[in-house]
Amino acid sequence: MESNKQITVTSPLLPDLDEFNELLKDIWNRKWITNNGHYHQELEKALCEYLKVPYISLFTNGTLPLITALQALRITGEVITTPYSFVATTHSLWWNGIKPVFVDIDPATGNIDPDKIEAAITSKTTAIMPVHVYGKPCDVKRIQEIADKYGLKVIYDAAHAFGVEVNGESILTAGDMSTLSFHATKVYNTIEGGALVMHDEQTKKRIDYLKNFGFAGETEVVAPGINSKMDEMRSAYGLLNLRQVDKAIEARRQVAVKYREALCDVPGISFFDDMPGVKHNYSYFPVFVDAEKYGMTRDELYFKMKEHGVLGRRYFYPLISTFSTYRGLESATQENLPNAYRMADEVICLPMHHALSGEDVERIINEIKR
Numbered sequence: 047m048e049s050n051k052q053i054t055v056t057s058p059l060l061p062d063l064d065e066f067n068e069l070l071k072d073i074w075n076r077k078w079i080t081n082n083g084h085y086h087q088e089l090e091k092a093l094c095e096y097l098k099v100p101y102i103s104l105f106t107n108g109t110l111p112l113i114t115a116l117q118a119l120r121i122t123g124e125v126i127t128t129p130y131s132f133v134a135t136t137h138s139l140w141w142n143g144i145k146p147v148f149v150d151i152d153p154a155t156g157n158i159d160p161d162k163i164e165a166a167i168t169s170k171t172t173a174i175m176p177v178h179v180y181g182k183p184c185d186v187k188r189i190q191e192i193a194d195k196y197g198l199k200v201i202y203d204a205a206h207a208f209g210v211e212v213n214g215e216s217i218l219t220a221g222d223m224s225t226l227s228f229h230a231t232k233v234y235n236t237i238e239g240g241a242l243v244m245h246d247e248q249t250k251k252r253i254d255y256l257k258n259f260g261f262a263g264e265t266e267v268v269a270p271g272i273n274s275k276m277d278e279m280r281s282a283y284g285l286l287n288l289r290q291v292d293k294a295i296e297a298r299r300q301v302a303v304k305y306r307e308a309l310c311d312v313p314g315i316s317f318f319d320d321m322p323g324v325k326h327n328y329s330y331f332p333v334f335v336d337a338e339k340y341g342m343t344r345d346e347l348y349f350k351m352k353e354h355g356v357l358g359r360r361y362f363y364p365l366i367s368t369f370s371t372y373r374g375l376e377s378a379t380q381e382n383l384p385n386a387y388r389m390a391d392e393v394i395c396l397p398m399h400h401a402l403s404g405e406d407v408e409r410i411i412n413e414i415k416r
């Protein structure tokens with residue numbers, strides 16, 4: 047029976063229900079359930095400390111901080127971004143009336159290729175929006191040099207990069223702002239949720255206004271803000287999950303070690319190694335299928351696994367640039383994005399989460415090996 051159970055790509059990290067109930071009782075007693083409440087403030091403090099960032103503003107998901115960061119920085123015109131991401135990255139530009147300009151990725155990381163950014167800059171370019179895809183850090187130094195040279199802002203979509211550090215420093219302090227997603231499927235979740243990381247108090251204040259309709263006090267509205275506030279229940283849940291996230295990341299790391307050991311000699315299957323000096327969060331475990339060498343296409347393997355109850359996901363296929371909203375853009379062509387097209391056609395993210403058993407991992411590995 048056990049061996050027929052479905053293994054999903056992820057499974058949410060859930061706090062202890064009794065502990066959560068205790069906090070819910072406290073929220074009931076306080077009768078303050080949203081709008082910068084006690085647990086909201088506590089979670090912002092705790093996350094600043096855990097993530098080693100100066101300021102953070104909680105959001106109701108990981109999409110609205112992208113939209114709000116663009117608004118706060120008054121980004122207009124064109125923004126250079128990657129097609130190899132979840133569609134929310136590019137949608138945030140659309141919501142601000144900004145034209146996305148797609149730049150190809152570096153096949154060694156899946157992240158935007160800094161060598162190709164300059165050629166895409168025009169007089170209308172105002173910012174770069176890279177993604178630390180799968181939590182692998184972008185080349186933030188090179189990207190900043192280009193941004194400084196052309197006077198561009200940089201907003202990182204760090205939805206996958208919770209807790210990722212480079213040489214002991216948070217990746218979330220790179221650029222002008224970074225966004226996080228705390229969706230149920232992420233390493234750290236608040237059910238739905240997200241955050242924006244910024245460098246200074248002034249910006250934090252502005253973001254806090256923008257996520258509350260633009261209110262800067264009882265009667266003053268300073269900008270056309272949106273409602274994207276996190277409530278007290280999810281903030282409390284988030285505080286509890288923060289206590290166990292290190293353990294969950296360690297469990298994920300152990301799964302990654304097993305995958306790498308077992309799959310390193312399978313012809314036609316490749317994967318990323320850990321990067322030197324980087325504290326990874328093991329949010330995803332993408333493998334890439336070279337059909338000729340493996341003897342099966344990615345899709346053949348994907349559906350075969352699915353038939354046997356192993357539910358990997360093809361993150362990120364199809365590319366954002368192929369969706370109807372974006373496919374008419376000049377930068378959306380396959381000729382412009384050869385590496386992204388290839389990666390999207392070869393990738394399967396294997397199940398990766400804290401609760402995978404040794405038996406689960408063995409089943410997944412056998413699916414690929416047989």
Ligand code: T4K
Pocket residue numbers: 054055056057058107108109110131132134135177203205206227228229230231239240357359361
């Ligand atoms: N930027 C990037 C780079 C992103 O990847 C994302 C989100 C965003 C921005 C936007 O952040 P949010 O606004 O979403 O906070 C998922 C997530 O919905 C999405 O958050 C995520 N990226 C994206 C990569 O994946 P789906 O449609 O693949 O999820 P779904 O519902 O098919 O779930 C996948 C598997 O997870 C299920 O088969 C089983 C498991 N699962 C899922 C849920 C929701 C559970 O076991 N329990 C659950 O409650 O999009």
